Amino acid sequence: MSRVKKTLKVLGIGAAVLVLGLGVTAFVVHEARPKGVVDPEADKIAAQMLKASGATAWKSTNAVRWTFAGRNTHLWDRKNNRVEVKWQDYRVLLRCFQKTGKAWKAGVELTGADLDGALDKAHKLWINDAFWLNPIPKLFDSGVTRTLVKRDGKTGLLMEFARGGRTPGDAYLWHLNEQGLPESWQMWVKIIPIGGLKVTWSDWKTLSTGAKIATKHELGPVTLAITELEGAKTLKELCPDKDPFEELK
Secondary structure, rough: HHHHHHHHHHHHOHHHHHHHHHHHHHHHOOOOOOHHHHHHHHHHHHHHHHHHHHHHHHHOEEEEEEEEOOOOOEEEOOOOOEEEEOOOOOOEEOOOOEEEEEEEEOEEEHHHEEEEEEHHHHHHHHHHHHHHHHHHHHHHHOOOEEEEEEOEEEEEEEEOOHHHHHHHOOOOEEEEEOOOEEEEEEEEEOOOOOEEEEEEOEEEEEEEOOEEEEEEEEEEEEEEEEEEEEEOOOOHOOOOOOOOOOOHO
């Protein structure tokens, strides 16, 4: 059960789930990472995924707010590459790519090593939770390869990262419906010791911009939900009364 516990901890799941005992192992059987086949069809499937999920609309979604798994809340100013991250009694205003900004704990502004630690934690949370929010636009990023995996008469799209994020080398095998929207994926990621974990992608919601987001991910008895989801073309639309990043100026 040690590998199961580590997996659940990585995913941020509450300890109460562990009372399911050995029954949990039914969904954490290790599976070797598949070798995808290079085929032009892979890019066609990826393009279909982009279209089905409203990738063009996502480009115009310059502000988005959501809570991931009931614990981390983000307000992402995509146009200006800034994010507000809240967890426990922390609030961080982060310049996403510079990894600079300001942080508070219980309303008290942090400095020195405490600030550095909060900024690093906020960056980790944003990288992870933004990826769960919408990884589909990354299909054609530099360093990403797309290959086909055929199993049981069905074709999946294997997305592999040579670089990027905080864990380069990770891979995800997408399983799609007839419209090109994901129904699930399987993961081979460095931070989880079990390969091939299958997680559902369901309860798709359409933002006001037209972009589509899956808000429910099930891993066996565990559900990772995206809640309090809002998206807009401008930050002003989400925050009409006050600029939440004013303190960064």
